[in-house]
Amino acid sequence: RNHRSRTECRGDINRLNAHFLEIYQSLIPPEEEKEKQKQLMALLNKHVTNEWPGARLYLYGSCANSFGFSKSDIDVCLAMGDADVDRSEILLKLADILKSDNLENVQALTRARVPIVKLMDPVTGISCDICVNNLLAVINTKLLRDYSKIDVRLRQLAFIVKHWAKSRGVNETYQGTLSSYAYVLMCIHFLQQRTPSILPCLQGMEITYKVNVDNVECSYFDQVDKLQGFGSRNGESISQLVWAFFNYWAYCHDYANDVISIRMGNLLSKREKDWTRRIGNDRHLICIEDPFEVSHDLGRVVDKRSIRVLREEFERAAEILQYDPNPCVKLFEPY
Ligand code: GTP
Ligand code: MG
The missing domain is CATH 1.10.1410.10 (Poly(a)-polymerase, middle domain)
Known part of the structure; x- marks a missing residue:
């Protein structure tokens, strides 16, 4: 001391x-930001379930743990069901799919510490990072949100x-x-x-x-x-x-x-x-x-x-x- x-x-x-x-x-983010996030999630979900019917998308990080500020980027986790998938392959495929929609700056960063696809949605103005099978982050996001309640x-x-x-x-x-x-x-x-x-x-x-x-x-x-x-x-x-x-x-x-x-x-x-x-x-x-x-x-x-x-x-x-x-x-x- x-x-x-x-x-x-x-x-x-x-x-x-x-x-x-x-x-x-x-x-504190205003309610309409939450609506825009949902809108973007729905769009991403459509593409993902179309390509991988067993997969699911989760929000994690500050957009879901209740500690996010207004105008933050969102963090999304693609859960593949199978833990042994080749993440890079999935991310490259995902980037291809999303590029064909009108999303901007779609990039697969497969060599990052946490490999992701980055993108910007011009409709909602939201930027987003998508990772694969980072489920611990989804669970610790829930723990933080539960504490905040x-x-x-x-x-x-x-x-x-x-x-x-x-x-x-x-x-x-x-x-x-x-x-x-x-x-x-x-x-x-x-x-x-x-x-x-x-x-x-x-x-x-x-x-x-x-x-x-x-x-x-x-x-x-x-x-x-x-x-x-x-x-x-x-x-x-x-x-x-x-x-x-x-x-x-x-x-x-x-x-x-x-x-x-x-x-x-x-x-x-x-x-x-x-x-x-x-x-x-x-x-x-x-x-x-x-x-x-x-x-x-x-x-x-x-x-x-x-x-x-x-x-x-x-x-x-x-x-x-x-x-x-x-x-x-x-x-x-x-x-
Ligand atoms: P902002 O600064 O508002 O973007 O906050 P954030 O909560 O999104 O920030 P951060 O980039 O620190 O982390 C995003 C999420 O990734 C966290 O909420 C955790 O769920 C997870 N995360 C970050 N760092 C670690 C880590 O070292 N270990 C684990 N297990 N999860 C982490
Ligand atoms: Mg974040």
Whole structure:
């Protein structure tokens, strides 16, 4: 624990509530965007089922996990039923089919880390990436969406954190900073850790949903309607939570030893995960366990340089919320 860590913010942090809620509201996608997404999905579905009658299309990522901003691109997964298909072959075929319709910029990127077909639909103006058989992403999208239904403060906090990360340039995995998915996991973990807790640990409860994908067993309590009001014993406001989130990552998190785990609803140690040394390119400088692929550290992209950038940004955010007279402007200032 750093000497600057605090359990309470200086001054009246609650004065910022209305500001944060306004920012949150302004980022929520309007209903008509959902309609356009459905329209594009229907078009894609027609082509896909025509060529592969057993296949299905799923939305995943921010367009389906409830943490998406207005005007985001959409992520689509083509589930082939058969796990052993040649992905490149499928993607090349799919690109051919879609090119013959009036879709624009159709490209198969078969050598990317996650191979995809990219396209733009001129009718709806939506850009979209389609991958093949990435079912774990579809399932973790459902888990995040289910968490967001329990307490609205998760969605509010994650919107503010994502907006901050995008403004400050620390949402770029190719530059060694964190994915949006990683930031949402950080927010869920943080709300599980409040006292009283604002979110439960769904994977530690009675199992009501269970699927096996790519030899990973994914199971948890998904009857989240029954958890309405779970967090109501905790009265913390959104501005208190935003401050406490940055204060935690700036001054309280033990980067040398701890792993955050929403699966366990707790901290784990790097030692028990065997994440204490660098293996290949995985340095484990900030450790965020994937809820289903438990050997997977979402912090693996972070290197010696970018961990400094990240920690300086967490500290900057905490200091601004603490001391700046006009924090809502400064916090999101472009870097
Ligand atoms: P935006 O920044 O708004 O586009 O957010 P996003 O949630 O779409 O962002 P991101 O590109 O981080 O991830 C898209 C989806 O891919 C996530 O919601 C996850 O379902 C999945 N995903 C991303 N990274 C990983 C990863 O490292 N492991 C796994 N299993 N899934 C991932
Ligand atoms: Mg996305």
